[in-house]
């Protein structure tokens with residue numbers, strides 16, 4: 001088997017055919033990601049050297065002919081060295097690579113040395129024309145694919161991107177990589193005793209199977225609107241730890257828009273604005289400034305100038321990792337007053353309160369005698385109010401009382417039933433799990449604080465899914481961003497529809 005393998009290496013050559021990666025569309029068929037054909041430029045250094053050797057012999061022969069008077073004395077004869085230098089400078093300029101790279105490639109003992117990948121067609125065509133003009137075959141092109149994101153920043157943290165090898169990183173590109181990538185094909189050809197390719201009839205082609213296309217539930221118009229509003233919010237309030245937003249169809253769990261701001265350009269995912277690098281440096285305590293000092297866009301560069309090259313690199317990498325993360329599903333937050341809807345639903349369902357009950361607010365409440373009072377956001381108090389007024393006022397003491405009437409066990413059962421202790425199972429990678437006060441150790445003070453949305457940390461996707469249950473008839477649904485996957489022949493290979501996990505409360 002050892003010799004058989006060796007023999008096969010001599011007898012057969014293999015050329016890979018890249019499968020086209022499937023496209024990603026929004027809910028209305030707008031293209032969000034697509035692949036186009038680009039080219040790999042490679043050299044056969046062994047062939048290159050022998051072609052040059054021939055050029056050298058030809059040049060010498062022509063020079064002799066000129067000396068003998070067989071060719072006119074003005075005939076221009078390029079020496080092999082001149083030809084080589086011309087090729088080097090031509091390739092370096094066209095491919096935007098160093099001349100040194102071409103020079104060292106020419107020295108290698110191989111028949112296949114890649115000079116550059118992801119080269120666009122016009123450049124590839126120029127290279128082939130140049131080689132034809134000079135009757136050379138040692139530089140060739142091979143088809144490859146490149147990923148384009150026609151909408152640039154739109155839904156960047158949801159879509160994700162691919163790496164240089166075309167593998168999905170982050171977002172949908174990662175989550176659905178198996179569907180999108182397809183299967184590469186190949187051509188296996190026979191070689192003669194001298195290592196040259198045998199005629200085509202001896203070759204066997206295995207066609208590439210192109211990837212499937214993925215259709216999202218995301219609607220471009222809503223997505224754009226959400227992003228525009230988030231961007232304005234981030235700049236208006238000088239938000240440093242990014243902001244996120246989700247628009248969900250509460251009945252089905254289909255995500256219509258999901259954004260993290262500031263976003264990034266999917267076509268240039270490694271580009272990070274100075275402001276974000278400076279903020280990362282501040283978080284990492286690389287800057288000699290206060291943690292709370294606000295860095296602004298205009299002076300970000302001056303902060304970066306204070307860093308050593310190593311520190312700058314460290315801060316850049318941290319900021320880059322951060323900008324790729326989908327904040328809506330990978331980061332936790334304390335929901336605060338929006339959580340009061342969950343407490344209300346549980347208390348009404350358990351008949352612990354009725355809509356007409358009244359709650360008094362003096363501006364603060366001592367939950368357990370001897371402990372510090374917990375304040376309402378309105379320190380002068382809301383006075384006597386009905387439940388409807390209490391929720392309209394977003395009154396903290398009223399909700400501490402509602403939580404008390406509900407009781408720790410009931411509160412926790414609903415917290416769990418609303419899905420706040422588990423991942424939602426959305427079809428996106430890296431969903432975080434919440435950090436919450438369990439039933440063990442939930443005393444009166446903890447219960448009071450949990451009841452108006454403090455203490456527990458959840459993901460934005462968990463919170464919106466719980467909200468959906470409150471307004472959709474009481475069903476906890478599984479959120480999703482992909483509606484269907486279609487193969488190259490138009491067959492639907494996967495559909496996501498409404499999935500109900502459980503009935504949490506009555507309609």
Ligand SMILES: [Zn+2]
Nearest residue numbers: 361376382395
């Ligand atoms: Zn109040």
